[in-house]
Amino acid sequence: MNVVVAKTETGRALSDAFAVARGRLPGTGQVADRRRQAFEAYERLGLPHRRIEEWKYTDLRTLMREAFSLAAEPDAAALERAGEAVRSHTIDGVRRLVLVDGVFAPNLSQTDGLGQGLRIRTLQEVLEDADSALQAQLFAPENSDAMVALNSAMATDGVVIEIADGAAPKEPLHVLHIASTATPAAMFTRSLLRLGNNAGVTLVESFVAADGVKAYQVHDSLIVSIGDGSRLDHVRLIEDGRDAFNISSAMVTLGAHAHFNFFNMTSGASVSRYQATIVCAGEGSRVETNGVNLLNGRQHADTTLLLDHAVPNCASREVFRAVVDDRAHSVFQGRIIVRPDAQKTDAKMMTRALLLSDEAEADNKPELEIFADDVTCGHGATTGALDESLLFYLRARGLSEKEAQALLIQAFVGEAIESIANDTLRDLAVSAAQRWLEARA
Amino acid sequence: MALLEIKDLHVRVEDNEILHGLSLTVNEGEVHAIMGPNGSGKSTLSHVIAGKPDYEVTGGQILFNGEDLLAMQPDERAAKGVFLAFQYPVEIPGVATMTFLRTALNAQRKARGESELLTPAFLKKAYEVAARLNVPRDMLKRGVNVGFSGGEKKRNEILQMALFEPSLCILDEMDSGLDIDALRVAADGVNALRSPDRAMVVITHYQRLLNYVVPDFVHVMSKGRVVKSGGKELALELEASGYTQFEDAA
Numbered sequence: 085m086n087v088v089v090a091k092t093e094t095g096r097a098l099s100d101a102f103a104v105a106r107g108r109l110p111g112t113g114q115v116a117d118r119r120r121q122a123f124e125a126y127e128r129l130g131l132p133h134r135r136i137e138e139w140k141y142t143d144l145r146t147l148m149r150e151a152f153s154l155a156a157e158p159d160a161a162a163l164e165r166a167g168e169a170v171r172s173h174t175i176d177g178v179r180r181l182v183l184v185d186g187v188f189a190p191n192l193s194q195t196d197g198l199g200q201g202l203r204i205r206t207l208q209e210v211l212e213d214a215d216s217a218l219q220a221q222l223f224a225p226e227n228s229d230a231m232v233a234l235n236s237a238m239a240t241d242g243v244v245i246e247i248a249d250g251a252a253p254k255e256p257l258h259v260l261h262i263a264s265t266a267t268p269a270a271m272f273t274r275s276l277l278r279l280g281n282n283a284g285v286t287l288v289e290s291f292v293a294a295d296g297v298k299a300y301q302v303h304d305s306l307i308v309s310i311g312d313g314s315r316l317d318h319v320r321l322i323e324d325g326r327d328a329f330n331i332s333s334a335m336v337t338l339g340a341h342a343h344f345n346f347f348n349m350t351s352g353a354s355v356s357r358y359q360a361t362i363v364c365a366g367e368g369s370r371v372e373t374n375g376v377n378l379l380n381g382r383q384h385a386d387t388t389l390l391l392d393h394a395v396p397n398c399a400s401r402e403v404f405r406a407v408v409d410d411r412a413h414s415v416f417q418g419r420i421i422v423r424p425d426a427q428k429t430d431a432k433m434m435t436r437a438l439l440l441s442d443e444a445e446a447d448n449k450p451e452l453e454i455f456a457d458d459v460t461c462g463h464g465a466t467t468g469a470l471d472e473s474l475l476f477y478l479r480a481r482g483l484s485e486k487e488a489q490a491l492l493i494q495a496f497v498g499e500a501i502e503s504i505a506n507d508t509l510r511d512l513a514v515s516a517a518q519r520w521l522e523a524r525a
Numbered sequence: 526m527a528l529l530e531i532k533d534l535h536v537r538v539e540d541n542e543i544l545h546g547l548s549l550t551v552n553e554g555e556v557h558a559i560m561g562p563n564g565s566g567k568s569t570l571s572h573v574i575a576g577k578p579d580y581e582v583t584g585g586q587i588l589f590n591g592e593d594l595l596a597m598q599p600d601e602r603a604a605k606g607v608f609l610a611f612q613y614p615v616e617i618p619g620v621a622t623m624t625f626l627r628t629a630l631n632a633q634r635k636a637r638g639e640s641e642l643l644t645p646a647f648l649k650k651a652y653e654v655a656a657r658l659n660v661p662r663d664m665l666k667r668g669v670n671v672g673f674s675g676g677e678k679k680r681n682e683i684l685q686m687a688l689f690e691p692s693l694c695i696l697d698e699m700d701s702g703l704d705i706d707a708l709r710v711a712a713d714g715v716n717a718l719r720s721p722d723r724a725m726v727v728i729t730h731y732q733r734l735l736n737y738v739v740p741d742f743v744h745v746m747s748k749g750r751v752v753k754s755g756g757k758e759l760a761l762e763l764e765a766s767g768y769t770q771f772e773d774a775a
């Protein structure tokens with residue numbers, strides 16, 4: 085077995101990466117200390133493997149064969165390639181904030197005329213501003229997960245967005261991650277979104293590669309706090325290149341009567357994992373998460389959600405749809421914790437997987453940990469193939485096998501896509517799904 | 526050359542032979558009625574013509590305009606003009622009826638080398654046909670057959686037939702579940718499609734439909750074969766005497 089070899093080599097490469105990158109990482113004093121602690125934690129934990137329960141289905145010791153060194157700051161050529169990518173991924177009516185190879189690219193971003201109540205800075209700026217209160221929040225995630233710890237140690241840049249009480253910028257904010265590196269490299273980003281009370285915003289994040297960019301590794305994390313009475317609509321589209329690796333973590337906290345509407349779709353990347361911890365910390369808060377995996381070839385995509393109901397009277401709805409073709413592997417792990425105080429919690433989780441080939445695989449692991457007695461909680465899961473009688477009906481009307489499948493797959497994921505409130509973004513998700521379906525035909 | 530020529534067809538489903546040497550010839554312009562007791566194989570025949578998988582043809586052949594129909598995929602058959610109005614149309618949640626109709630019509634046109642209909646032209650055509658068949662627009666806005674009553678599903682089948690303009694229409698119990706008014710509208714729709722270059726095979730248990738859609742030929746199926754053929758008066762005979770005489774014959 086070369087598993088052990090892979091582990092040591094990847095592990096060593098990551099240690100080297102930290103040593104090499106250290107001088108380039110923004111932040112001194114406390115920030116540097118936190119990075120060092122985080123890295124030590126990472127070294128202790130090592131790359132997650134299948135005997136770590138949370139990573140059971142995504143064994144990075146086997147899936148992450150090598151660790152690339154930290155991407156260089158994008159040069160003129162990289163920025164040029166990224167510019168092309170921006171043009172083909174432009175969304176109408178949004179404010180674009182671009183990270184190229186893990187570094188904020190001001191010339192590709194729209195930072196003018198922010199208006200009242202909206203403040204946007206880069207992670208670098210915030211980390212270099214020693215008295216910023218945000219630093220503590222930026223490093224709030226514990227080092228108990230190896231990949232979160234690694235991200236804390238290595239984050240080079242990101243966007244830090246603050247929305248003041250009562251503010252509700254109309255334009256959605258689009259954080260566009262572009263991989264543009266000429267050689268295989270890793271990018272580490274950390275972003276923060278802080279919504280005051282009675283505020284609202286729509287945040288889109290998408291991950292893409294510039295033309296011709298092949299192997300790269302994305303390590304991203306996002307920290308979100310949604311103030312009392314505020315609403316965040318959040319859409320994520322993972323359209324990374326087919327050789328890419330994407331490990332993203334999110335930590336979301338909701339205040340009282342806050343509302344978090346989330347949609348995530350993964351159609352790109354070779355190996356990806358999205359892990360999110362969502363905490364209902366204020367009474368009456370509400371969470372809706374909708375996830376879609378569209379996978380083929382040998383893609384592996386893992387969504388692992390922890391919904392923490394910490395206080396009474398909160399509601400959560402989790403919907404997940406996986407479409408898995410060829411030898412791809414989809415993973416959904418949904419854990420719901422209802423703490424002793426969280427009476428009247430209403431939590432539901434429903435996952436469905438559609439297997440398009442005999443070798444496709446979908447794992448689904450629901451976990452309910454309920455410590456309160458007056459709650460409504462439930463989960464359901466189904467896995468199956470496309471319904472033959474529906475396929476035949478469509479084919480008898482003239483649709484080819486692929487066309488018939490495409491129509492049924494669109495319907496299958498449509499239910500999740502419907503949850504996106506913003507019309508433009510919903511259309512965007514629909515066309516991303518369509519691109520995937522067309523590529524299969 | 527006949528439009529449809531079925532010769533000595535043997536069909537199995539999961540080790541049971543259901544059609545045991547069935548023959549039938551249908552020419553352009555003709556309307557054939559097929560009657561016969563429950564389980565005699567009428568729907569099986571219609572499914573095999575449309576190309577449903579899970580049926581194994583163990584003998585015989587089906588020619589459509591002289592071509593080997595059994596060698597074609599279901600969608601090729603549709604593009605060449607075979608249409609089956611299902612006895613039990615399925616519900617397809619999440620697929621909007623209009624999207625379905627447009628995709629199907631254009632897939633057929635494309636396969637025939639015709640240009641695709643753009644949305645405005647398609648909408649015009651679809652609404653025109655729907656109005657002619659008394660299909661409310663509201664029905665077209667829903668998912669395919671989702672929440673439709675039995676009768677509404679049947680009307681949706683007739684609507685598709687009128688929209689696709691096939692050369693061979695097989696109607697499997699289109700009259701079941703239709704109320705008297707709906708039956709008349711649907712039958713008018715079918716009659717409007719009668720033409721010298723189109724044929725119909727109407728599967729039914731009841732004479733009433735045949736009062737509206739008057740057949741040129743009536744066939745009696747029993748136990749997987751055509752056991753008797755005749756003119757439209759055969760249907761009246763059956764109505765009076767039932768199928769018992771043929772069950773013995775089969």
Ligand SMILES: Nc1ncnc2c1ncn2[C@@H]1O[C@H](COP(=O)(O)OP(=O)(O)OP(=O)(O)O)[C@@H](O)[C@H]1O
Pocket residue numbers: 538539541543561562563564565566567568569570579612
């Ligand atoms: N998929 C199947 N598996 C097993 N048996 C089948 C299958 N499909 C049809 N059969 C059997 O084949 C026979 C013919 O069925 P078919 O549906 O063709 O009859 P029919 O003449 O259309 O009857 P009805 O008038 O009730 O609609 C029946 O005995 C039925 O049970």
Ligand SMILES: [Mg+2]
Pocket residue numbers: 567568569612697
């Ligand atoms: Mg039948």
